[in-house]
Amino acid sequence: MERRNFLRASVVGAGALALPFTLWEGTGLGSPAQPAPGPYGPLRAADTNGIMLPSGFTSKIVARSRQVVAGTSYTWHDAPDGGACFADGTGWAYVSNSEINPDGGASVIRFNAAGTIVSAGRILGGTRLNCAGGATPWKTWLSCEEVDRGYVYETYPFGGTAVRRPAMGLFQHEAAAADPVRKVVYLTEDESDGRFYRFVPTTWGDLSRGTLQVLVAGTATSGSFTWANIPDPDGSPTRTRHQVQGAKVFNGGEGCHYADDRVWFTTKGDNRLWQVNLVAGTYELAYDDSLVTPGTPPLTGVDNVTGTTGGDLYVAEDGANMEICLITPGSQVSPFLRITGQSSSEITGPAFNPAGDRLYFSSQRGTSGSSSAGITYCVQGPFRR
Template sequence: MQRRTFLRASVLGASTIAFTGSLWQGAALAAPAQNATGPYGPLGSADANGIQLPAGFTSQVVARSGQKVAGTSHTWHSAPDGGACFADGTGWIYVSNSEINPGGGASAIRFTSAGAVTSAYSILSGTRQNCAGGATPWNTWLSCEEVSRGYVYETYPFGGTAVRRPAMGQFKHEAAAADPVRKVIYLTEDETDGRFYRFIPATWGDLSAGTLQVMVAGTATSGSFTWANVPDPDGSPTYTRSQVSGAKVFNGGEGCYYASDTVWFTTKGDNRVWQVNLAGSTYELAYDDNLVTSGSAPLTGVDNITGSRYGDLYVAEDGGNMEICLITPDDKISPFLRVTGQSSSEITGPAFNPAGDRLYFSSQRGTSGSSSGGITYCVTGPFRV
């Protein structure tokens, strides 16, 4: 097992966030990430928003569920969940799902280059429990339904009518990550006996038709893998996860992120971050709370995951002590921020703006503990790029 490799980037497209840079690689054996002091130092006292941050970082509230987004006529959705940023000229757009069933969907907020809100609007409505998803290189947002035999919807942050994409399979979708090298979309499944999938479009950039495949591997936490076609992507009468013998089981698939021939995804049932090394067709653990050898495990309730321009991974907690934890390219893990006074909530939707100096995320149920009390934040500071 080689030391994890992180490119500071995998260019997804001209207008999506690009993560570019040099390769971090070593010949020494690597273990799952271990406790360490974070690159930004310890967390300070909670600020006026109840968020503990390292020195030099500040937070602001961007939107609140049930309230108009400041300066717009759009009411922000309940239960904000998975999100992503898209470059928009000199500014950007942040999109966010609504994990409500029924009546889910997704909304977008447009920002100037200075981070000021210029507009907010719906990009999807009338769907079911839209949890996470993923951005595509052609500037669409894949919004995933976290329900049995749920769908993926392709939405258009820059304008256009959302489209259901049944060829991507009907199962309890969680997150998606685009791989422009292999021209596939990776998909996680939020079931205790879930699987890890990839969708191969018949034409890259068009998700209306293609082939759904599932990872086939052994029961170990590392090894080699192959892909096998899922015979009936609609999951009826047999669920997609039960159609292929030898398909590897993952306990509660959550967030998914791609960069530099690698895809990472999280499984909440066992508090793990998995790393799939695509060039060599091998997989391993990037983090496992049971394998932290010094001190208590900093990351529990693993959920959404994203990466920075530098190559750091940011993993949000569903519960735990409401932290976003950071895993560095040399396999060190530490808390980056902690949200206080919101123990009945979860952190969702972490995403960086194109410059990599603003991190957006939500507290799904905020201080009220109700889906109607969600809060979306932005953290600004000296992120390493």
Template sequence: MDRRTVLRTAVAGGAAAFAGGLWAGAAVAAPAQPGVGPYGPLRAADANGIMLPTGFTSRVIARSRQVVPGTSYVWHDAPDGGACFTAGAGWIYVSNSEITPGGGASAVRFHADGSVASAYRLLSGTNQNCAGGATGWGTWLSCEEVSRGHVYETYPQGGTTAVRRAAMGRFKHEAAACDPDRRVIYLTEDETDGCFYRFRPTTWGDLSAGTLEVLVAGSGTSGPVTWARVPDPAASTTLTRRQVSGAKGFDGGEGCWYADGTCWFTTKGDNRVWAYDAVRQRIDLAYDDSLVSGTAPLTGVDNITGTRSGDLYVAEDGGDMEVCVITPDEVVAPFLRITGQSSSEICGPAFSPDGTRFYLSSQRGTSGSSSGGITYEVRGPFRTRFL
């Protein structure tokens, strides 16, 4: 099967949801294998301790418990999932805080030239806000990674109070991805036997009411799937993942990204990247570290994002502290590596709206504690199309 499909851009509510072909509308032929990445080998670490390909540079945007340069706002502990949103001529990077208690989410607003305009709080008083996802109407869904946790809808532009979206179910939420074509939100669950869900809002753009469904499939790693309604999304007496017979379990659901008919999600327990083909309603493996030839370049799979070129960027929780790229021609290779921070994890990968700047965080930095988080920006010649 040919994955070199015509590329197109899908923009979700002002978020930097560059979609590309991403092997659109077709089952994955075989999991990605190690090879030479589109940007070549990594150079020696720069002044920030980041190994990057030739032509790329990094800068520190914020550090936990320190004032964001150019503002009076103190950055949160343990920065985790993130996304970018258009804001006038500039943009906003939103970041969760994976601590308990406190949690929540913050934002940094940038001018058109990339300088920091302001920083501020979006959500407070929640617990273990891990990942989340951008909606098609420009809000950020911040997810609580605790048993019977909630999803909170936040407003990156500021000035609007975040809202708890109880209809989206109570479970150990990880990430979310907006599918504007089918008008659903996909959700991952960080449990060793977690499920993959989708939420159907009664009215698109309004998450106050709707239907929570769970993916039902066989025990294999590929094939057709169906969806079944979760009877009690509030999990009053029975956990959501145990309410539907035949619901497929996934070993530690993590990042989630939708583009062009496919929802990509990761599972950390088995180091896999999955592809849910929403058009054909089937799942396949896009990457599995146990199926690669030679040494696996990607382990500890975690957050995931995509670009207009059709490339997927997958961050590691552990591993070699790398962000790896998976290309549409089934090659997986390191894109960057953070050195000297082996007790941390990489979180919150996201591209600016024009695709020229890449944001990410080291959750615990060099200290190995939640107070040592560092948020970075990477610039360079990111490709805008797949050749």
């Protein structure tokens, strides 16, 4: 499947799961982000990689689908999608999903302290449309299948055999975000009538057993919420999203990011970014392209989302004009980068290295629009931290 622009019409790194997003605490209900000049200034002309960046930032290509990763013998996968960075000694590792069917999965590239590639390899194979996912505090990657009654697979970037985690529910999974304070994992569902879930493990750090719950709330765009247990996480014959009366509907759940008692997630069907305040028990809109005034919304085709220790959110676009947009804690949104000449692709897998000075991401289908033409990039520069 080559993904989903037609639906618009109808972390983060494991060492940074509790980022200090304290500046968001002043954001009031009903005040979604509005356009403003970016903190790094305007975008410059495209560089040799076709990427427009602010002054002081540079890009490089890390890997290309069906080509050997430089310095290794490993061939990079097709259709790179969701990703995350993990601390690895003095270096780090970047994990990326492969959104193809039937032989999807995930791969990893490892870097030394200087950012030089030292190895690469497969950590999951033989799965279906591995779209997004999420990192855990114990340095595993949750790779999620975006298919009807799809699974979450727990994978091991530093060695170990991937394990299917059916207790986390069988549905059209998208992203996951671990919350080490409440000891739960949040999950999005890529359906036009999708729901927002959390998985409560029986033992934190062991995802083999636990309780799947769904967010219950009214139909408004802000308010209070509760959690209710899903009676049958297997989703058959009744799909998980239809099992609990009053479960709030979200139109096409996508990226998900946790930090400092809040979780953010995007919905592609209505082009929104939601913020859930886990202490107050409330939810609200952090961004809605239909509420941008005046002028053209800077962010459309919302998809994957990640954040920095400085409190900024970075939201990748699926199509649109191929930008990663930045939303500040002061609710200001602006383009951070734009990929040119790749209008038939989407930006996927944004993730910062542990130091926060490099942002990894992919163009899933590159210049040709084919899943075999994916490109994975790294942007380096003076990110706010």
